[in-house]
Amino acid sequence: MSLSRRQFLTISLCAIAGGGVLNSCARKAQPPSSSTKQLNIYSWADYIHPQTIPEFEKRFGISVVYDTFASNETLIAKFEAGAADYDVIVPSNYAVTKLIELKHLQQIEKDRLPNFKFVMERFQSPTFDPHCQYSVPYFFGTTGIAFNKTAFSSPADFPRDWDAFWDKRLAGRMTLLEDPRETIGLALKRRGYSYNCVEEQPIRLACQDLSRQKPLTMCYSSDQVIVYLSSGDSLQSLAYSGDALQARRANPDIGYVIPESGSSMWIDSMCIPATAPHVGNAHAWLNFMLEPEIAAANANFTYYATPNQAAMKLIKPELLHEKGLYPPESVLDGCDELADIGTAIFLYDRMWTELKCI
Amino acid sequence: MAAMITKNKDRQISGQTGTDSGSSRAKFNPATLILVPAGLWLSIFMLVPLAIIIVFSLGSRDELGRIVLGFHLDNYARFFCGPYLSCLWRSLCLAGMTTASCLILGFPCALWLAFFLGKKRQNFFMTLLTVPLWISFLLRIYAWIIILRPTGLMSHFLTLLGWRDPPSILYSPAAVLLGMVYNYLPYMILPLYSTLEKLDRTLVEASLDLGATGWVSFRRVVIPLSMRGIVAGVIMVFVPSLGDYVTPDLMGGARVMFIGSLIQNQFLCVRDWAFGSAVSTILLVIVAFGIWIYLRYAEKPSVA
Numbered sequence: 127m128s129l130s131r132r133q134f135l136t137i138s139l140c141a142i143a144g145g146g147v148l149n150s151c152a153r154k155a156q157p158p159s160s161s162t163k164q165l166n167i168y169s170w171a172d173y174i175h176p177q178t179i180p181e182f183e184k185r186f187g188i189s190v191v192y193d194t195f196a197s198n199e200t201l202i203a204k205f206e207a208g209a210a211d212y213d214v215i216v217p218s219n220y221a222v223t224k225l226i227e228l229k230h231l232q233q234i235e236k237d238r239l240p241n242f243k244f245v246m247e248r249f250q251s252p253t254f255d256p257h258c259q260y261s262v263p264y265f266f267g268t269t270g271i272a273f274n275k276t277a278f279s280s281p282a283d284f285p286r287d288w289d290a291f292w293d294k295r296l297a298g299r300m301t302l303l304e305d306p307r308e309t310i311g312l313a314l315k316r317r318g319y320s321y322n323c324v325e326e327q328p329i330r331l332a333c334q335d336l337s338r339q340k341p342l343t344m345c346y347s348s349d350q351v352i353v354y355l356s357s358g359d360s361l362q363s364l365a366y367s368g369d370a371l372q373a374r375r376a377n378p379d380i381g382y383v384i385p386e387s388g389s390s391m392w393i394d395s396m397c398i399p400a401t402a403p404h405v406g407n408a409h410a411w412l413n414f415m416l417e418p419e420i421a422a423a424n425a426n427f428t429y430y431a432t433p434n435q436a437a438m439k440l441i442k443p444e445l446l447h448e449k450g451l452y453p454p455e456s457v458l459d460g461c462d463e464l465a466d467i468g469t470a471i472f473l474y475d476r477m478w479t480e481l482k483c484i
Numbered sequence: 485m486a487a488m489i490t491k492n493k494d495r496q497i498s499g500q501t502g503t504d505s506g507s508s509r510a511k512f513n514p515a516t517l518i519l520v521p522a523g524l525w526l527s528i529f530m531l532v533p534l535a536i537i538i539v540f541s542l543g544s545r546d547e548l549g550r551i552v553l554g555f556h557l558d559n560y561a562r563f564f565c566g567p568y569l570s571c572l573w574r575s576l577c578l579a580g581m582t583t584a585s586c587l588i589l590g591f592p593c594a595l596w597l598a599f600f601l602g603k604k605r606q607n608f609f610m611t612l613l614t615v616p617l618w619i620s621f622l623l624r625i626y627a628w629i630i631i632l633r634p635t636g637l638m639s640h641f642l643t644l645l646g647w648r649d650p651p652s653i654l655y656s657p658a659a660v661l662l663g664m665v666y667n668y669l670p671y672m673i674l675p676l677y678s679t680l681e682k683l684d685r686t687l688v689e690a691s692l693d694l695g696a697t698g699w700v701s702f703r704r705v706v707i708p709l710s711m712r713g714i715v716a717g718v719i720m721v722f723v724p725s726l727g728d729y730v731t732p733d734l735m736g737g738a739r740v741m742f743i744g745s746l747i748q749n750q751f752l753c754v755r756d757w758a759f760g761s762a763v764s765t766i767l768l769v770i771v772a773f774g775i776w777i778y779l780r781y782a783e784k785p786s787v788a
Contacts, residue, residue, distance in 0.1 A: 199753055206550065228548055298652070299634065304738050344634075345655045345737020359634045469547050475754045476566075482741035483567040483574075 165407040166191045168201070168209075169216040170394070173265070175420075175427040182414055188407050205230045210401035213408040218394050220307075222261050223254045223466035225397065231260045232400045238409040241416035248455075249433035252393055253463050261395035262412050265368075265430040268391050268461055269308050270384040270450060272351070272370035274377075277361035285362060287385045288316035292335075297342045299361040301354055304346040306478035307464055307471075309336065311390055312364060321390045321462035324470035333477040340481070355380050367450050368430040375429075382450035388460035393433070534768075541761035549755035559762035568746065568763070572770075575743040579726040582664040586672040586721045587714070589665065594676035594713075595706075598683070610677070613670055621667060625734050628663055629654060632735075655737030663735040664725055671724075672717040679713025680706075715778065723771055743767055 165182075171194040179190045193212075195201045198221035205225065217225055225231050236242055242262065249263045271285045277296065278284055285293075291300060291312070302309045311321035313332035323329060344360060354360035355373035365373070370382035396415060398408045414420060422440035425432040431451050432438070438446065445451055453461075467474075541560070543553045563569075597606055616624060631637045632654035642650035653659050687709065691701040707714075729744030738745070743763065750760030 197753070199755055202549070203752075203755065224548060340739065343737075343739065345739060347738060357633070357635050359636075471754075472756075475756070479571075479741060479746065479749070480567045482739070482745075483571045 162404065162407075163188050164191070165189070165214070165404055165411055166193070166212045167214045167216075167411070168193050168195060168204075168212040169214075170194060171196075173216070173394075173424075173428055173430075175423040178415075178420060178424060181420070182411065185414075186407075186410055188410070190411075202228070205399065210399075211403065212399050213402040213404045214411055215397050215399060216264055216394050217261075217397060218392050219252070219254045219464045220466040222395055222397060226255070226260055227466075230400055231397050232402065232405070233259050234262060234398060234412065235409060239413045239416065241413050244416055244418060244421075244434050244436040246433050246435045248458075249393065252395075253465055254393075255395070261397045262416065263433040264394050264396050264415065265425070265428070266391065266393045266433050267367040267430055268384050268389050268450070268453065268458075269303070269312075269364065269366055270370070270382055270389050271362060272355055272365035272373060272380055272382045273362045274355065274358060274360070275379045275381050276358075284381060285383060285385075287387055288312050290362060290385075291364070292339055292342070293362075294342065296361050298344050299359070300342060301344050301351060301360045301363040302339075302346050303351070303364050304348045306474040308390060309346070309364065310474055310478060311462075311464075312385075313339075315385070315387055315389065315462070318387070322465045322467055324467050324473075326473055329473050329477055333481050337481055352376075368428060371429040371445070371448065371451060382448075384450055384453055384457055384461070388462065390464050391458060391461035392464055537761045537764050540757055541765045543758045545756050545758050551757050559759045560766070562759065563763060563766060571741050571746055572743050572766075574740065575726055578660065578664065578732070578742065579722050581661060582668060582725045583672075583718055583722045585661065585665045586669050587718065590669055590672035590676055590717065591714075594673050594680050597673075597677050598680035599685075606681075610674075613673060617670060622730065624667070625663055625731060628659075628666070629734065632659055654735065655739065657736070660732050660736040663731045664728065667728075667731060668721040668725055671720040675716035675720060676710065676713045679710045679716075683709050719775055719778070723775070726771060727767065 165188050167190060169192065173194075174192075179192060182188070183190055195204070198218055201215060201217055202221060202224055206228070215225075222231075236258075239262070242258075245258075245263060249266065250258055252258070252261070252263065255261045271288075271290055273285050273290075275281075275284070277299070290296075291302070302312075307321070310329060310332050313335045314323050314328060315321060316335070317328065317331060319328045319332070344354075347354070351360075351363050351365045351369050352373045355363055355365065355370065356376035358377070363370075365382070367382060370380060374380040374382075396412055398405060398412075402408055415424075416434060418434060418436035418440060421432045421434040421437035425434075425437065426440075426442050426445065429445065429451070432441070438452075441452075449457075539553065540551055542555050542557070543551055544556075544558065546552050597609055601609065629636075632652065633639075634652040634654070636652075636654070639650045639652055653662075683706070688701055688705055691705045692698075696704070727744045727747075729742060729748050732740075732742045733745055741749070747760050747763050747767070750756045750763065754760075
């Protein structure tokens with residue numbers, strides 16, 4: 127989930143500046159003023175309807191500063207480096223766990239969020255924060271197969287399961303995500319293991335499968351998937367649900383399917399950092415974002431799925447009927463929530479590097 | 485950095501031949517004060533980070549990705565025992581091939597600029613050479629991607645010529661090399677040109693008068709005399725191309741890992757700063773050692 131909205135340019139420019147990364151981040155973290163009528167948000171790019179912030183500012187008389195990050199890792203790194211000016215942040219599943227463990231989050235006062243009741247029941251108890259003590263779900267989605275319908279002779283040929291990525295007919299025109307958890311995860315799922323597998327042997331097997339698949343891959347990329355799909359460069363991509371649908375906006379031939387053996391599911395949540403200077407305003411924002419009209423407007427704009435039950439009836443019908451975006455319960459049950467896997471992430475990272483080194 | 489090294493070398497050489505440099509060393513020269521700004525800059529922004537990197541490289545990371553300071557060589561052992569060596573080897577090959585290609589392509593260009601053009605036109609072409617550097621190099625790489633990708637301009641053009649289903653070279657090793665050579669060629673031509681331009685033309689004429697053919701004169705007069713420019717160019721291309729990770733990642737589709745992307749990955753994705761620091765240190769030592777060897781070896785002919 128992390129990588130889809132990551133802006134590669136930002137990353138590379140930061141990285142070129144080398145050690146400047148944290149410096150520049152810390153500098154950006156300074157809000158223009160520290161008045162009480164202020165709210166500092168740190169979230170993903172293009173992850174909100176453009177009118178949402180003006181509406182909030184008008185209604186509450188609070189001015190909003192919206193900064194963006196490109197990956198959960200960046201977000202965590204910034205808090206580790208001592209960022210203390212943000213009131214609301216939007217991490218994904220395992221990043222919430224990490225931030226809780228690192229004591230960077232504070233408990234959310236539910237009585238100040240009357241609109242929390244609109245959140246669908248299944249999202250009120252995510253595995254990474256079982257009682258939503260620290261987080262309020264914002265968007266959710268899956269990672270599945272996006273494909274170009276023109277590359278297949280008939281709808282019966284459309285990809286249905288992960289095996290599709292080992293299909294030699296599409297050699298050189300497929301992309302996978304530059305993300306060890308997602309890409310190794312799909313190979314694990316294909317073999318019947320979980321995305322959150324922590325044993326060495328299955329992970330090794332999955333990586334062996336991927337190394338056989340590698341010659342068929344055009345590239346590993348997370349930030350360019352929409353471009354590859356809409357231009358037709360990629361005929362089949364591992365993609366986040368929202369990205370696949372955004373690609374369809376430009377190219378109607380794009381389809382999206384959640385594989386039969388299941389895929390990964392992620393939830394991006396709104397959290398309040400322990401150091402937040404404007405806790406009251408942060409709660410006002412969370413409650414505001416949970417209003418059905420606001421939640422629906424954001425979801426209709428970004429093409430990501432809202433976990434807000436009351437907002438569902440305001441979602442554009444063409445999005446609502448999209449099975450890849452709002453999958454039936456049964457399909458969601460077959461998906462794994464990407465969980466924090468502790469030190470097993472070392473295994474993933476190491477094998478991922480080995481895969482690239484071959 | 486390369487220029488600095490060559491300059492230092494110059495000073496050493498002139499120090500060896502000069503007679504008055506030794507006596508002035510004892511007395512403090514106020515003119516040395518002009519070094520203060522640059523000296524401060526270097527020590528704050530280069531030596532301190534360098535020290536941090538070396539300290540970090542001896543530590544490890546905890547479960548949450550935080551750095552734990554320590555004193556052990558595990559990270560170094562991990563590098564030399566894992567698949568990372570092939571990654572280093574691949575990077576060395578790529579940097580070597582990039583440097584060689586730039587030299588082969590750049591030398592004739594520099595020669596032509598310096599020997600066969602009038603001063604005015606030289607300046608014009610030199611400006612032309614630096615024009616691409618005015619644009620961000622990421623934009624230029626993206627331009628190549630637009631040209632080379634499967635549905636890009638190149639395959640469009642080849643299809644128009646009647647080639648059905650032309651292969652796409654983007655995300656192949658050839659594309660990586662192309663991108664690297666494209667990026668670093670100006671850095672080879674510039675030092676070569678400035679050396680060749682100052683080269684004493686009469687020496688070439690003398691060799692021709694003494695019966696050397698054009699080729700022999702080029703090989704035994706022009707090349708030895710331009711050695712300093714070649715060394716500067718080679719270092720200016722080799723060093724940054726060894727650490728470059730953006731070009732291989734974008735043009736190669738991130739399918740293989742180079743040493744630069746390995747380091748970037750450790751810092752920004754995996755958050756194993758200790759291992760990333762160790763790899764950085766190893767790379768630094770290799771580059772410094774390489775330059776040292778090369779300078780020692782390459783300076784000899786021009787001194788003789």
